[in-house]
Amino acid sequence: MTSAGATLPVPIATPRGAAFRARLLEFLLVGGATLVLFPLAWLLRRAVGLDAAELAIGFLTFHAASVINDPHFAVTYLLFYKDARRRAFDGVFAPAQRARYIVAGLVVPLALLAWAIGALSTGSARAMGFMIQLMFLLVGWHYVKQGFGVLTVLSARRGFRFGPVERKVILAHCFSAWAYAWASPADPGREVVEKGVVYTSLAHPPALELVTGLAFGLSALALLWVIARRWRTERRPPPLAPLTGFLVTLWLWTVYSSLDRLMVYVIPALHSVQYLYFVWLLKRNEARDAEGPPLFGRPTALRLAILAASAVGLGWVLFRGAPALLDGALVLSSSDGEAMTDMGPTPYFAAIYVFVNIHHYFMDNVIWRRENPDTTYLLRQDDRADATG
DSSP: OOOTTOOOOOOOOOHHHHHHHHHHHHHIIIIIHHHHHHHHHHHHHHHHOHHHHHHHHHHHHHHHTTTTHHHHHHHHHHHHSTTHHHHHHSSSSOHHHHHHHHIIIIIHHHHHHHHHHHHHHHTOHHHHHHHHHHHHHHHHHHHHHHHHHHHHHHHHHTTOOOOHHHHHHHHHHHHHHHHHHHHOSOBSOOEEEETTEEEEOOOBOHHHHHHHHHHHHHHHHHHHHHHHHHHHHHSOOOOHHHHHHHHIIIIIIIISTTSSHHHHHHHHHHHHHHHHHHHHHHHHHHHHHHHSTTTOOSOHHHHHHHHHHHHHHHHHIIIIIHHHHHHIIIIITOTTGGGGGGGOSOHHHHHHHHHHHHHHHHHHHHHTSTTSGGGGGGGOOOTTTTTTO
């Protein structure tokens, strides 16, 4: 208590307090927010009913995609194709990494483009359906690889490194989660619709679901074993935020993503936020280096603002502008539009959407590898937030 008219001291944020807030924010951005959103989704459903809640969340996430999901795809193009020719052909990287750049930057997009053109020119929903199913197969690979990166990179930033055996066990859990997520639930082959394209899904026999589920369970036990062994030998578990981001990515975003109907709409945005956090870490530290001597480049904030604006703009072109232009000009207003009826009213949107998704997975697999020297910026410490580990 203070007497009337007394002057109160002004609170001063301590470095420890600033570090705690940075850690909490990171925890939420890399997956921890999911643990908060699940109960909120339940409360919303209880308050207004499933139909109203689903309409509201669907509307929100559709429009939020313009500044979250779409830029997360677009920024990959900005990162990958910056100096791509030099990286692929000028001997800057080792031969294996140069080969990855050529495959992901040239071979994959040309193959996907040929596939999409073939499906569109023949009006083949079957061919487009196979392309869509390839996207669904690879999305699990993309998610678990990102989860692996969250665990290993953020742990390394705190001075916690995994040994070779531990990394193999973690990767085994990642890939078994990918396999189980794809194989579950069992599917005899159904007629489904995706982005207006009607196709028959590939069959997933019950035996495949059983085998992959068993592998997933065994890999989870192996993961628990290596964490417990590390605790016994060092009395130190993996840091909370990286481990939470990893488990949330695998268990709640990949394997059990349909646990809550409302969260199905939100998970892609959460994945995108997780991805964009690492882009921010990378480009912030790179910009800080360029800002100082001897380059004295643009201020860090300006560089990041330009990157963000470019990603939002390119994302709009890829997922809004270009598909609307092509479908409007070549399908909806064309007298030959009947040829596209089996592929729905927006086949070009479907083709571009699938193309960008699959290409994103391959580019991402090149950008974030340890062989890419740029990834060393991810381990650069922030003096205020990261010094306390």
